[in-house]
Amino acid sequence: MSELKRLVYLAIAGVSFALGLVGVFVPLMPTTCFMLLAVWSATRSSPRLARWIRSHPRFGPAVVAWEGERAIPRHAKWLAAAMLALSMLVLALSVTLLWLKLVLIVGLALLGAWILTRPEPAL
Secondary structure (H helix, E strand, C coil): CCCCHHHHHHHHHHHHHHHHHHHCCCCCCCHHHHHHHHHHHHHHHHHHHHHHHHHCCCCCHHHHHHHHHHHCCHHHHHHHHHHHHHHHHHHHCCCCHHHHHHHHHHHHHHHHHHHHCCCCCCC
């Protein structure tokens, strides 16, 4: 792999990790999806960083569960469902174009259904 390509993957990993950290503190900002992207890109640029994220006590279990089983922990499912419901409520009250409101709400509902139907990690 070229050095430029490795640096691009490393930059994606760093930005994704930073956004995932923001998601820990900002309620509507996701964490796990950014950590998954960080691990994916770090695997291609910095295996040491990827190992560190996978072994991190806060981020690691969800990342490892997704990579190994395509599973989402129950608490993460309920949190995601609650945030999606709140987002749908905000959209219902704020978007004026009916077709856009419906498309967005149906899209979020389908995303929520997909998340809730994922398996939970084996213990």
